[in-house]
Amino acid sequence: MTEPTGTPGSKKLLVTGGAGYVGGVVAAYLLDAGHRVTVLDDLSTGVREGVPQGAEFVEGRVQDAGKVLDGSYDAVLHFAASSQVAESVANPEKYWRNNVAGTLELLAAMRTAGVGRLVFSSTAATYGEPVSVPITEDAPTAPTNPYGATKLAVDHMITGECAAHGLSAVSLRYFNVAGAYGRQGERHDPESHLIPLVLQVAQGRRESVAVYGEDYPTPDGTCLRDYIHVADLAEAHLLALDKAPAGEHLICNLGNGNGFSVREVIETVRQVTGHPIPAVSQPRRPGDPAVLVASAERARQQLGWRPSRTDLAGIVRDAWNFAQSLGEGDTR
Secondary structure, X not given: OOOOOOOOOOOEEEEEOOOOHHHHHHHHHHHHOOOEEEEEEOOOOOOHHHOOOOXXXXXXXXXXXXXXXXXXXXXXEEOOOOOOHHHHHHOHHHHHHHHHHHHHHHHHHHHHHOOOEEEEEEEHHHOEOOOOOOEOOOOOOEOOOHHHHHHHHHHHHHHHHHHHHOOEEEEEEEOEEEOOEOOEOOOOOOOOOHHHHHHHHHOOOOOOEEEEOOOOOOOOOOOEEOEEEHHHHHHHHHHHOOOOOOXXXXXXXXXOOOOEEHHHHHHHHHHHHOOOOOEEEEOOOOXXXXXXXXXXXXXXXXXXXXXXXXXXXXXXXXXXXXXXXXXXXXXX
16 A cells, blocks of 8 residues: 655645545445545444555544544545435434534534535435436436435535535446455445345355345346446546535536346356355335346546446456455455
8 A cells, every 4th residue: 555644746635534445445446546535434333444555544434534534634535424215214313313413513523624625426316216227417306315415415515515605526427336446345234235145145244135026128138237346436536636626516426327227236246256046036115126236327527437347247356256265254
């Protein structure tokens, strides 16, 4: 990893939620690019091992950002959030408190410290059921759960902050993130994402994988989703640091622009791992759209970003290598 101290053009950056999957990968990517990184994370869902070597670590909630930020920081990259859709339905107050109230306090801390740049980890869940695909940033935003609603509320909050106080901000709305970057990878507990769930079957940690619905209007009847490699995602965050002028809020989708079906993912895992993957048919889950695919044209035009790791087998292979590197039972 590149030593960031004294690197020409290096920035001092706060990464909230940097002990989690995406935040940890982005923090590692920033360090490799020569920046100085402080991670703020309360370890409620992230893990201490997820903080990349070379980053300063402060254990605390996003509401504690005022104790960390000062005028020496150039920007904040904000990943700290509760992010389980089902939990958000059962416990919405947790999501409004953590995602919305927490970000409100972060923005106040940035204003007080004079830190004028923000990159926000948003989500495709802000769109809800898509009217058309591929989904563009101009699509209607109609979240179907409190998780998506809180992320959309934060986007509105950031827009107001930019207009009133001159903040420079970029929100990146991403779809299905997968893969790994060096020693950083996905280890949620409980796990809800398809690729790591199928890999758990290959590892013998799970007997089978469920396929929810096989009668969708897609080529093989299963849902199509847009998968983006986490390293491509990290590159977009790096590019976003300098793209929005003061007082402007830029919103960009991130995705491959191609959809892979549930059946395609399962078959790809079989090929990459060499393991049989029993798949059990289940009824559709309420609210699962048939197709979710992003248009990332704005990110290409405004950020100069182009994903380079778009091959599903390569994404799965990186995720598989990381999963095998973990110790027995080490999901967190």
